[in-house]
Amino acid sequence: xxxxxxxxxxxxxxxxxxxxxxxxxxxxxxxxxxxxxxxxxxxxxxxxxxxxxxxxxxxxxxxxxxxxxxxxxxxxxxxxxxxxxxxxxxxxxxxxxxxxxxxxxxxxxxxxxxxxxxxxxxxxxxxxxxxxxxxxxxxxxxxxxxxxxxxxxxxxxxxxxxxxxxxxxxxxxxxxxxxxxxxxxxxxxxxxxxxxxxxxxxxxxxxxxxxxxxxxxxxxxxxxxxxxxxxxxxxxxxxxxxxxxxxxxxxxxxxxxxxxxxxxxxxxxxxxxxxxxxxxxxxxxxxxxxxxxxxxxxxxxxxxxxxxxxxxxxxxxxxxxxxxxxxxxxxxxxxxxxxxxxxxxxxxxxxxxxxxxxxxxxxxxxxxxxxxxxxxxxxxxxxxxxxxxxxxxxxxxxxxxxxxxxxxxxxxxxxxxxxxxxxxxxxx
Numbered sequence: 238x239x240x241x242x243x244x245x246x247x248x249x250x251x252x253x254x255x256x257x258x259x260x261x262x263x264x265x266x267x268x269x270x271x272x273x274x275x276x277x278x279x280x281x282x283x284x285x286x287x288x289x290x291x292x293x294x295x296x297x298x299x300x301x302x303x304x305x306x307x308x309x310x311x312x313x314x315x316x317x318x319x320x321x322x323x324x325x326x327x328x329x330x331x332x333x334x335x336x337x338x339x340x341x342x343x344x345x346x347x348x349x350x351x352x353x354x355x356x357x358x359x360x361x362x363x364x365x366x367x368x369x370x371x372x373x374x375x376x377x378x379x380x381x382x383x384x385x386x387x388x389x390x391x392x393x394x395x396x397x398x399x400x401x402x403x404x405x406x407x408x409x410x411x412x413x414x415x416x417x418x419x420x421x422x423x424x425x426x427x428x429x430x431x432x433x434x435x436x437x438x439x440x441x442x443x444x445x446x447x448x449x450x451x452x453x454x455x456x457x458x459x460x461x462x463x464x465x466x467x468x469x470x471x472x473x474x475x476x477x478x479x480x481x482x483x484x485x486x487x488x489x490x491x492x493x494x495x496x497x498x499x500x501x502x503x504x505x506x507x508x509x510x511x512x513x514x515x516x517x518x519x520x521x522x523x524x525x526x527x528x529x530x531x532x533x534x535x536x537x538x539x540x541x542x543x544x545x546x547x548x549x550x551x552x553x554x555x556x557x558x559x560x561x562x563x564x565x566x567x568x569x570x571x572x573x574x575x576x577x578x579x580x581x582x583x584x585x586x587x588x589x590x591x592x593x594x595x596x597x598x599x600x601x602x603x604x605x606x607x608x609x610x611x612x613x614x615x616x617x618x619x620x621x622x623x624x625x626x627x628x629x630x631x632x633x634x635x636x637x638x639x640x641x642x643x644x645x646x647x648x649x650x651x652x653x654x655x656x657x658x659x660x661x662x663x664x665x
Contacts, residue, residue, distance in 0.1 A: 240328060240331065240332065244297050247268055253324075301396055303392035307395060323398075338350075339402040344408070344491065348491075349498055350366040350386040353386045359515065360512050362384060363380070399434055402435040441453060453497040490555050541632060542650030545636070546637070551580065557630055559584045564617050577636070589620065
């Protein structure tokens with residue numbers, strides 16, 4: 238692929254569109270950008286638009302936004318015409334060969350690619366974390382990196398035909414995105430594409446797919462790589478990790494699993510556990526993931542807006558003590574919340590359900606704790622402020638997306654923090 242001599246069509250708006258457009262503009266690469274709604278019809282190998290036609294014969298490659306399903310009628314027609322569909326990842330890899338570490342999973346992708354990059358950078362291996370974490374993959378062309386850590390969603394993997402990967406990782410799998418994939422089996426199949434051309438394959442032991450897979454797991458508060466425990470490394474209530482004579486703070490069980498995956502990956506690259514734990518101690522912390530951002534009058538407020546499914550909320554609850562006021566809810570995703578019932582009954586004092594799926598979650602949980610249904614975050618925080626009790630932890634861990642109200646989880650998390658901080662500043 239010589240991208241400088243070819244013509245591209247970018248279909249669909251979003252992060253992929255923005256990143257490709259910026260790169261193509263910078264490099265003077267010829268392209269057209271459309272939304273599927275711009276295309277009235279496809280006839281005689283032409284895209285019929287409202288004000289013009291585009292001859293598909295002059296288009297060498299079509300980049301489809303990962304958010305557009307392959308079942309979309311326009312995409313179906315393009316595929317039947319054998320149009321050459323590609324991705325920003327494949328364009329990048331046609332330009333520059335690097336050592337790619339590719340990460341997917343239902344939860345923890347962004348945290349893990351960033352953690353891998355932090356540990357490698359702290360051990361003098363220049364690494365960029367990019368992809369689905371919001372950093373353009375084309376940024377990796379701006380410098381000579383030893384490694385590129387790529388975060389990939391199942392939607393991206395759907396469209397990738399060939400992924401050059403030094404190490405590929407599947408972190409976990411839980412019920413999510415079934416509105417796109419329909420079944421958990423289809424969802425897992427999309428994830429498994431990350432292994433197709435990988436030199437090394439790393440996977441959560443619960444998902445082991447082949448005897449050749451390198452596995453990671455946590456048992457008896459220890460990390461196991463290929464069923465062998467890491468010497469002198471233990472977890473203390475998933476709030477700390479102990480290694481030799483040192484103690485490192487941990488955000489919970491989910492971060493313990495992220496660290497386990499990182500050890501599996503970085504051991505392949507030749508890093509010792511000492512080097513890995515040094516890099517871990519120097520890591521940066523991402524917002525919106527069990528983010529303790531305020532303590533006021535004996536109440537701690539935690540923003541876990543990144544939680545968009547039941548497993549991520551379960552991880553958050555497992556990381557905290559009792560006396561929790563839990564705020565959940567958002568878009569009407571038809572996923573199971575049954576796994577949360579026992580821990581909510583045990584740890585949560587008050588359950589506040591908001592959003593379009595509040596009644597659905599209430600019926601799924603049938604929780605034995607006090608439960609109230611409100612419309613939105615503002616109503617939820619106002620209720621909490623009006624009924625303040627000390628020695629409580631207020632946790633926003635929605636277990637759902639909220640695209641009907643917010644642009645993304647960051648927008649939602651920042652709104653929650655703004656509501657709390659504004660109240661505290663007024664009272665201070």
